[in-house]
Amino acid sequence: MIYHHILGVEKTAGDREVRERYLALVREFPPDRHPEAFQRITRAYEALKDRRSRVRARLTGVNDFTFWTDALDALVESIPTAPQAPGLDRIIEADNK
Numbered sequence: 001m002i003y004h005h006i007l008g009v010e011k012t013a014g015d016r017e018v019r020e021r022y023l024a025l026v027r028e029f030p031p032d033r034h035p036e037a038f039q040r041i042t043r044a045y046e047a048l049k050d051r052r053s054r055v056r057a058r059l060t061g062v063n064d065f066t067f068w069t070d071a072l073d074a075l076v077e078s079i080p081t082a083p084q085a086p087g088l089d090r091i092i093e094a095d096n097k
Helices: 002-007 015-028 035-048 051-060 066-078 088-096
Strands: none
Touching: 002 015, 002 035, 015 035, 035 051
């Protein structure tokens, strides 16, 4: 489950270890300076904070994939667009008629 990776704990981590790691990450990534990271960390903690939450997350398949989608979006945006061939606009326009 990706929540364990976000917090940097093993799947077998107990409540106390999850809480300690959460608090350490919150100090490292405060919400005023790292709002997106803080939100991810908090979502992961909410899913792993106790046995009931861990079971619920496992059964419902809840995961936080926003990190990966954000990374993919950034990658796509960083790719320069190829220059269009002269006259391509006329061809596209003719195809749309």
